[in-house]
Amino acid sequence: MPSGTLLYAQSGGVTAVINATASAVIQTARAHKVRVLAGRNGILGVLREELIDTSKEPAGVIRSLAHTPGGAFGSCRVKLKSLDQDRAKYERLLEVFRAHDVRWFLYNGGNDSADTALKVSQLAAEFDYPLTCVGVPKTVDNDLAVTDCCPGFGSVAKFTAVSVRECALDVAAMADTSTKVFVYEAMGRHAGWIAAAAGLAGNGEDAAPHLILFPERPYDEADFFAKVKATVERVGYCVVVASEGIQTADGKFVADAGGGEDSFGHTQLGGVASFLAGRVKDALGYKVHWALPDYLQRSARHLASKTDLDQAQAVGRKAVEFALKGMNSVMPVIVRTSDMPYRWKVEAAPLSQIANHEKKMPDDFIRADGYGITAPARRYLEPLIRGEAPPPYGRDGLPKYVSLKQTLVEKKLPPLAE
Incomplete structure (x- = not known):
């Protein structure tokens, strides 16, 4: 059984399937007998040492996260600056990691979050702290570099x-x-x-x-x-x-x-x-x-794409597997291997190739007059919306979504000076 704790946090705007990724992360870690903490409201919760003990959540609830929208653990729009400009905050993160024996840090977000995960890994190396950082792809905007598409x-x-x-x-x-x-x-x-x-x-x-x-x-x-x-x-x-x-x-x-x-x-x-x-x-x-x-x-x-759901769960599973293998400063990305039939796989990509990069629409995806999409764009987009994955519904006619207890672990450090 691996020694240490895995810390998961979400960043930026949520998606219809971000909880599916969280569900896959927790279930995969549990299968490896690894304890999972989650930052309440993302990196802000980690800085405040507000860490949710996911072991208090029943297995059925964790599975049901896969069909529940929102961000189960909360998120935030907080971007840390450079290691020099925000030195105190980065060192605070490291203090929290040490206090709770965090050896694996999974940060689920977009370009800016990939940058934060990369910088945390660099600081850990500077202090010779054994920490593996893995970025997890998430954004509705689909502007994340390297990956063919982005869960959400x-x-x-x-x-x-x-x-x-x-x-x-x-x-x-x-x-x-x-x-x-x-x-x-x-x-x-x-x-x-x-x-x-x-x-x-x-x-x-x-x-x-x-x-x-x-x-x-x-x-x-x-x-x-x-x-x-x-x-x-x-x-x-x-x-x-x-x-x-x-x-x-x-x-x-x-x-x-x-x-x-x-x-x-x-x-x-x-x-x-x-x-x-x-x-x-x-x-x-x-x-x-x-x-x-x-x-x-x-x-x-309620209108999620089955392809999207499958990919959101796949990157969550791979993120844990990569982390436990010690694959530091990487992100599980989606690689398209075929258009017809549509096939894809998940591979590791360096965070340095993703952090702060932005993927815009290729010129050949936009019609010559600038007001529509082209055949190549349609070939790229259409497989991503295929398949239905509706949530279960109750007798009241509404989806059966779940909420978490969000039990916090005991704090071990002085309060964050904000």
């Missing part, structure tokens, strides 16, 4: 494609005497993967979504208006999908919410759909409706 994306892609197709049918039914333009806002700060997934809702020039606005292409209002007008005149209505991160040619976010920046340096976005709807109404005179799904996109476990 397949489900939000499925939700987006299904929602846009259903909304388009609604608009088509009412277009003669009512709504002529419908604008759907998709998450995506710098990369248009989620907006691109909406393109799966239809195929062909007259199929919705008729126009997709990507952050990889500058937003040109006059050209956009012309495209909307031409679509309405040709089809009878126009369905638009806009990424929240679209920018004008001078680099200004169209939907800067004015909320400043978070610790990751991200500007708060939101409201691009309502903005575009208002501008279209004023300029073209059409009746317009818009939708801002926001958190609905990433919390829709």
Whole structure:
């Protein structure tokens, strides 16, 4: 039986399947007789020495995490700076690891989290502390480098494609005497993967979504208006999908919410759909409706992709296996081995190749006019939304989700000075 404790923490925004990864981590560790602690609210909980004892959770509850949305252990948007700038915080992490005999640290998040895991491994080496750090991939934005796709994306892609197709049918039914333009806002700060997934809702020039606005292409209002007008005149209505991160040619976010920046340096976005709807109404005179799904996109476990669920569980299992083998500063990534039939596997990649890198949409995935997806994009995206994995439902008609006791272990260190 391996000696030591495994510490798991979540970072950033949650996904429909992040708990499936957590479930796989805990179940795999239990199979190896390894104790698992979880940081309450991510790295912030580790700094505060607020550590959840997962051994207090029944096996059935841990299994049921796989079909429960949200982040069971909590998460946070806290980015540690360089080892020099945030030295005290990194050393605090090491103190917590020592106090609780943590020998394996699994950090589930995106690019910034991979960077933190890498820096923690470097500090541990500096202090000659035996610690294996493994990053675990998670992000709905699908912008994580190296991995073919990222757990969490397949489900939000499925939700987006299904929602846009259903909304388009609604608009088509009412277009003669009512709504002529419908604008759907998709998450995506710098990369248009989620907006691109909406393109799966239809195929062909007259199929919705008729126009997709990507952050990889500058937003040109006059050209956009012309495209909307031409679509309405040709089809009878126009369905638009806009990424929240679209920018004008001078680099200004169209939907800067004015909320400043978070610790990751991200500007708060939101409201691009309502903005575009208002501008279209004023300029073209059409009746317009818009939708801002926001958190609905990433919390829709009832419409999760089976492919996504399988991959989320696979990276959780592999993360534990890699850690117990002493594979330090790596991340389990998804490698696509075939498009037809779709096949994939999980391999280890160095955190140094992932940390702080960002994967945007390839140019050949975006249509020449900038308003739709191409055949290569469709080949890449379509397998990721395949399969259904609905949660069990109760007699009340609602999904049977679970919550944890979140029993904290006894603290051994002085409180964190915040």
